[in-house]
Amino acid sequence: MNTFLKKLVDQGFMTEGHANYIEEAVMRKDTLIISGHKGWGILPLMATASAVAKSNFKIKQVKGFEDLKDEADYYLIADLSNIDYAKLIEDAIKTPNSSFISLKDPDHPYSILKILGDIYKANGPTSKVIQVLECAKINDENKLSKITQITMNENGKLIKVDFK
Numbered sequence: 001m002n003t004f005l006k007k008l009v010d011q012g013f014m015t016e017g018h019a020n021y022i023e024e025a026v027m028r029k030d031t032l033i034i035s036g037h038k039g040w041g042i043l044p045l046m047a048t049a050s051a052v053a054k055s056n057f058k059i060k061q062v063k064g065f066e067d068l069k070d071e072a073d074y075y076l077i078a079d080l081s082n083i084d085y086a087k088l089i090e091d092a093i094k095t096p097n098s099s100f101i102s103l104k105d106p107d108h109p110y111s112i113l114k115i116l117g118d119i120y121k122a123n124g125p126t127s128k129v130i131q132v133l134e135c136a137k138i139n140d141e142n143k144l145s146k147i148t149q150i151t152m153n154e155n156g157k158l159i160k161v162d163f164k
Contacts, residue, residue, distance in 0.1 A: 002055070004048040013041055014144035021147060021163055025131045026052045029073060030149075031093070033112060035104040036135030041142035042103060043079075045135060049101050050076050062088070068095050077102035086110035093119060093128055104132075112150065113158060120156035127152075 001009075005019035014022075025032065032049050036042045053059055053074040060072035064083065068075060068091055075092055077085075077100050085108045092100045093115065104110065112130065119126055129151050136145040147163040 002048075002052050004051045008045065008048055008144075013045070013142060018144050018147065018163075022049060022131075022133070023052060025129075027056065028129070029057070029099045030129040030131050031099045032101045033089075033104050033130060033132045034102070034135065035132055037105055037137075038107075039142075040135040040137050041144070042105060042135050045133060045144065046076075046078065046101060046103060049133075050074075053101060062092070062100075065091060068092060072098055074098065075100040079103060079107070081107070086115060090115045090119065093126060093130075094123065099128065116150070116152060116158055117156070120152060125152045125154050125156055 001019055002023050005023055008014050009016050009019050026049060034042045034046045057073035059074045059076055060067055060070050062068065062075045062077045065088060075098060077088060077092060089102060089110055112132065129149060132148045132150065133144060134146040136143055138145065149161045149163065151159045153159060
């Protein structure tokens with residue numbers, strides 16, 4: 001297990017099963033969307049997932065739409081302001097042969113299901129696998145509370161599978 005993931009397990013933020021699942025998802029180049037409030041541990045989780053990606057793949061920090069033109073295995077889309085974040089996420093999904101790690105929080109609200117539906121209507125199905133990592137505050141402790149994998153079939157139907 002990656003040492004950064006192990007640290008979050010040791011802190012009680014996530015289970016060992018979660019850590020293994022995240023590491024395997026990164027190694028498959030799945031897209032990761034880290035969801036929740038900033039006070040719930042989304043930034044440390046993003047930093048950890050990004051470190052796992054960085055140690056295995058070519059990554060690119062995204063500060064604007066132009067950065068999606070640079071070749072990378074993983075794009076890191078962090079805490080950006082003054083940008084259409086939902087459009088940036090849509091464009092990142094449309095970028096071939098790449099994945100991304102991003103946030104979804106009150107400062108960056110968007111509907112991944114709507115974006116995927118719009119992509120299907122415009123371009124047909126996407127083969128990208130998206131993992132939504134939901135963070136929450138449970139009994140005053142920050143926790144990774146749920147992971148949902150989202151895929152799209154050839155008819156545009158979204159298939160959601162929760163990892164417990």
